[in-house]
Amino acid sequence: MVSIQNLHKQFNKNVVLSGIDLNISEGGIFAVLGPNGSGKTTLIKSILGMVIPNKGEILVLGKTIKNNSTYRNKIDYLPQIANFPSNLKVKELIKMIKDLRGNTTEDERLITLFKLEPFLNKKLGNLSGGTKQKVNLVLTFMFNSPLIILDEPTTGLDPISLIRLKDLIQTEKAKGKTILITSHIMSFVEEVSDEIVFILEGKIYFKGSIDALKTKTNQPDFEHAIASILTDNHA
Amino acid sequence: MLKILKYSFYDLMRSRWSYVYLAFYLMLGIVLLFLNNDLSKAVITLMNVIIVLVPLIGTIFGVMYYYNSKEFTELLLAQPLKRSSIFMGQYLGVALSLSMSLVLGLGIPFIFYGIFKSNAIWDFSLLLITGTFLTFIFTALAFNIALSNENRIKGFGYAILLWLFLAVIYDGLFLMSLLVFEDYPLDQFSLFASMLNPIDLSRTLILLKLDISALLGYTGAVFKQFFGTNFGLIISFLALSLWVILPVFRIVRKSKKKDF
Amino acid sequence: MKKAITAIVFFLLVSVLNIHAETIEVCSSCDVISIKEAISLAKDNDTIFIKKGTYKEFDIVINKPLTIIGENHPIIDGERKGEIFTIISDDVTIDGLFIINVGVSYTEDFAALRVRKSKNFVIKNIVLEKLFFGIYIEKSHHGKIYNNKIIGDAVEEHSSGNGIQLWYSKHIDIQHNFTQRVRDGIYLEFSDFCTIKNNVSTNNLRYGLHFMFSNNDIYENNQFENNGAGVAVMFSKNIKMSNNVFRKNWGSASYGMLLKEINDAEISGNTFEENTIGINIEGSNRITYKNNNFIKNGWAIKVRGACYTNTFTANNFLYNSFDLSYNSKMNDNIFDGNYWSNYTGYDLDKDGIGDIPYRPVKLFSYIVNRTPETIILLRSLFIDIIDFSEKVSPVFTPDNLLDSNPSIKKITW
Numbered sequence: 013m014v015s016i017q018n019l020h021k022q023f024n025k026n027v028v029l030s031g032i033d034l035n036i037s038e039g040g041i042f043a044v045l046g047p048n049g050s051g052k053t054t055l056i057k058s059i060l061g062m063v064i065p066n067k068g069e070i071l072v073l074g075k076t077i078k079n080n081s082t083y084r085n086k087i088d089y090l091p092q093i094a095n096f097p098s099n100l101k102v103k104e105l106i107k108m109i110k111d112l113r114g115n116t117t118e119d120e121r122l123i124t125l126f127k128l129e130p131f132l133n134k135k136l137g138n139l140s141g142g143t144k145q146k147v148n149l150v151l152t153f154m155f156n157s158p159l160i161i162l163d164e165p166t167t168g169l170d171p172i173s174l175i176r177l178k179d180l181i182q183t184e185k186a187k188g189k190t191i192l193i194t195s196h197i198m199s200f201v202e203e204v205s206d207e208i209v210f211i212l213e214g215k216i217y218f219k220g221s222i223d224a225l226k227t228k229t230n231q232p233d234f235e236h237a238i239a240s241i242l243t244d245n246h247a
Numbered sequence: 248m249l250k251i252l253k254y255s256f257y258d259l260m261r262s263r264w265s266y267v268y269l270a271f272y273l274m275l276g277i278v279l280l281f282l283n284n285d286l287s288k289a290v291i292t293l294m295n296v297i298i299v300l301v302p303l304i305g306t307i308f309g310v311m312y313y314y315n316s317k318e319f320t321e322l323l324l325a326q327p328l329k330r331s332s333i334f335m336g337q338y339l340g341v342a343l344s345l346s347m348s349l350v351l352g353l354g355i356p357f358i359f360y361g362i363f364k365s366n367a368i369w370d371f372s373l374l375l376i377t378g379t380f381l382t383f384i385f386t387a388l389a390f391n392i393a394l395s396n397e398n399r400i401k402g403f404g405y406a407i408l409l410w411l412f413l414a415v416i417y418d419g420l421f422l423m424s425l426l427v428f429e430d431y432p433l434d435q436f437s438l439f440a441s442m443l444n445p446i447d448l449s450r451t452l453i454l455l456k457l458d459i460s461a462l463l464g465y466t467g468a469v470f471k472q473f474f475g476t477n478f479g480l481i482i483s484f485l486a487l488s489l490w491v492i493l494p495v496f497r498i499v500r501k502s503k504k505k506d507f
Numbered sequence: 508m509k510k511a512i513t514a515i516v517f518f519l520l521v522s523v524l525n526i527h528a529e530t531i532e533v534c535s536s537c538d539v540i541s542i543k544e545a546i547s548l549a550k551d552n553d554t555i556f557i558k559k560g561t562y563k564e565f566d567i568v569i570n571k572p573l574t575i576i577g578e579n580h581p582i583i584d585g586e587r588k589g590e591i592f593t594i595i596s597d598d599v600t601i602d603g604l605f606i607i608n609v610g611v612s613y614t615e616d617f618a619a620l621r622v623r624k625s626k627n628f629v630i631k632n633i634v635l636e637k638l639f640f641g642i643y644i645e646k647s648h649h650g651k652i653y654n655n656k657i658i659g660d661a662v663e664e665h666s667s668g669n670g671i672q673l674w675y676s677k678h679i680d681i682q683h684n685f686t687q688r689v690r691d692g693i694y695l696e697f698s699d700f701c702t703i704k705n706n707v708s709t710n711n712l713r714y715g716l717h718f719m720f721s722n723n724d725i726y727e728n729n730q731f732e733n734n735g736a737g738v739a740v741m742f743s744k745n746i747k748m749s750n751n752v753f754r755k756n757w758g759s760a761s762y763g764m765l766l767k768e769i770n771d772a773e774i775s776g777n778t779f780e781e782n783t784i785g786i787n788i789e790g791s792n793r794i795t796y797k798n799n800n801f802i803k804n805g806w807a808i809k810v811r812g813a814c815y816t817n818t819f820t821a822n823n824f825l826y827n828s829f830d831l832s833y834n835s836k837m838n839d840n841i842f843d844g845n846y847w848s849n850y851t852g853y854d855l856d857k858d859g860i861g862d863i864p865y866r867p868v869k870l871f872s873y874i875v876n877r878t879p880e881t882i883i884l885l886r887s888l889f890i891d892i893i894d895f896s897e898k899v900s901p902v903f904t905p906d907n908l909l910d911s912n913p914s915i916k917k918i919t920w
Contacts, residue, residue, distance in 0.1 A: 288848055291826060295888075426874070426881070451883065454885055459757075461829065461885065463783050
């Protein structure tokens with residue numbers, strides 16, 4: 013699905029990614045983890061073509077993403093901070109994205125799912141963080157793309173919505189889609205992900221299942237396993 | 248690109264600033280024409296407004312729009328859209344809506360005044376064309392500044408500086424160098440120097456209409472050829488177009504390399 | 508007794524001559540086929556009718572009082588061989604001829620029509636083309652030049668002549684003539700008490716109208732457009748110039764009107780429009796400028812120095828690039844009660860007069876005088892700023908050069 017070879021990226025003198033090699037096969041849920049500033053978002057943005065790598069190659073569905081924009085038709089992306097043009101109405105935003113990407117009817121179902129009907133005629137600038145995140149989710153899931161990238165999807169969600177989100181993720185997985193998630197909520201990651209990719213100082217430190225990570229770190233549970241990686245490496 | 252253009256344009260058309268801008272020009276037009284009742288004087292005052300204010304508004308507005316629509320841009324970047332079409336669409340959206348406010352704001356009072364029946368129609372059209380060119384140039388320059396500066400305070404600072412430089416300081420330096428080197432033939436230099444500044448260029452273009460009698464008072468052959476024939480008009484328009492094309496070209500290039 | 512008889516005989520003789528003044532017709536099929544022949548046959552005060560046709564003649568000398576009338580503008584073709592008509596008698600009238608191909612010479616000023624040492628002549632309805640000098644009046648007086656049309660094809664000053672030239676002549680009345688593309692449209696040298704009215708002078712190489720050492724003349728209601736340099740008035744006194752129009756005289760040494768060493772003149776009701784320089788003044792004193800319109804000129808008035816006690820009142824200065832340019836710090840001229848479209852003051856007491864004085868000389872006009880290339884910075888914001896600071900505290904411009912009573916409204920008369 014996604015194949016990354018020798019990816020380097022630095023912002024000015026600040027090296028963020030230094031030689032990432034990563035293969036994400038088709039189907040399943042992958043969690044990209046790492047401490048703050050480890051390069052998770054940079055990695056995801058590189059895949060999306062928002063960040064231009066200094067070196068290395070990224071292939072999505074077998075094709076290089078360099079100087080290409082149409083491959084993004086195959087990706088649904090949920091950005092980390094739901095910042096939308098504030099003087100647009102929710103309805104207009106959805107209509108606009110549909111206009112840009114092609115039509116779909118999924119949006120209506122998702123709107124009902126997240127109970128967004130009362131907000132459709134409100135301006136995005138007047139919405140709370142949680143509601144914005146729900147709109148964000150609608151925009152992401154309304155297209156039926158084989159690759160879904162979710163950057164901190166749980167931010168600001170109430171428990172009911174969180175459950176709905178998890179359900180949503182599972183249904184998409186069941187359809188055979190590939191889902192890439194970053195999150196700080198370890199319980200959420202443990203619950204949904206099949207495989208984790210741990211990034212540390214711009215490199216892939218670990219890739220594999222959660223169980224394999226537990227064995228490797230000799231820790232009984234996931235949260236401690238992560239913590240031990242961090243303490244070992246910073247000690 | 249057209250879709251982005253459409254959304255940027257509508258977005259701006261609904262924003263408060265477009266109305267303020269439009270209202271300002273409407274007021275200006277009405278005050279100049281109906282309170283003063285002197286078309287020639289109105290055209291001269293407008294010229295001053297256009298070569299000073301239009302660049303200022305173009306830069307400020309361009310920078311402001313870029314920073315304010317950062318979220319919108321990021322949203323678009325994740326969509327299957329070419330970067331060049333995203334930025335070109337936004338740029339054209341801003342430049343077009345500003346130009347439209349200018350043309351409508353000044354055009355409506357002038358039409359009511361009866362510009363079509365007056366022989367000032369050419370001077371007036373030239374003013375509007377130059378104003379539109381300046382809007383496109385300075386919005387493009389503003390986008391360049393904003394694309395190169397993540398920090399918006401810095402971006403605004405540079406934008407104001409750019410305007411101040413091109414509108415005032417450049418001419419000061421220009422005048423100094425003409426006075427210092429007055430013993431040398433300077434007509435080619437001075438024409439060249441005014442091509443390098445879009446504000447001077449527009450001013451020259453308007454001078455060709457308003458002050459041709461004074462310009463022909465100077466003896467230099469190059470000046471004479473430039474101002475006395477259509478040569479000057481053509482060269483000025485070409486240079487103005489170049490002033491639009493080059494910054495736009497840089498927007499496209501810069502945007503391709505930028506990280507978000 | 509004898510004396511009385513002679514007087515009566517003489518009177519009878521004269522009246523017989525007058526009553527029986529004969530007419531002679533000239534045409535290709537008439538008894539008389541050339542103008543020269545007709546003149547030699549004619550007696551004093553005869554009338555010669557020239558029928559339509561082409562007459563290839565030159566050096567025609569009119570040496571007796573005659574009236575020569577062309578019917579339907581017969582063509583007199585000089586074939587570039589020399590002067591065509593020379594009038595050396597008083598009381599000659601020439602009417603309705605079409606004269607072409609005057610000889611061009613570098614040693615002699617050949618004219619289509621020359622009047623020499625004569626008086627009471629009338630020249631009217633003549634059309635001149637392909638000429639060197641047109642109508643040349645030399646040491647003559649009391650003549651009339653009406654309704655003539657002079658169309659030259661001059662390219663260079665040294666090989667062209669003037670349309671109408673007066674030299675040491677007095678009391679000549681020049682009206683409703685049209686001169687185009689000659690060196691000077693109308694030229695007066697040492698000619699006094701002449702009147703020049705309702706003429707149109709355009710596209711001439713040098714001046715539309717030119718005065719040299721001529722005093723007490725009047726010119727009014729004339730139009731001067733697109734000449735090399737408009738009208739030049741030099742070394743003359745008591746000239747009255749009114750209600751003329753000076754337009755589109757463009758070029759580096761071009762002006763609507765050039766005044767040089769002129770004293771005691773009156774300039775009123777004229778319109779100066781779109782000239783590089785409206786009026787260029789040098790060494791001229793005691794001139795009143797009143798009720799003139801200066802519209803869209805490069806410089807409305809350029810004062811080059813040595814100009815004293817001139818007064819400028821109730822003129823309109825409209826949209827000129829520069830209203831006034833001075834090259835010295837001295838000022839002895841008065842500007843009062845003019846309308847300046849560049850005036851930015853206010854009139855709080857509503858008396859129609861601006862409450863703060865107007866300074867017509869800008870600092871920038873000094874800069875342009877010094878370094879002409881700087882003209883390209885005209886109307887720049889930077890220039891406006893330095894002009895403003897000069898206005899607030901004059902350093903370079905004469906402190907007393909101001910109009911203390913600038914009119915708020917355009918002046919009408």
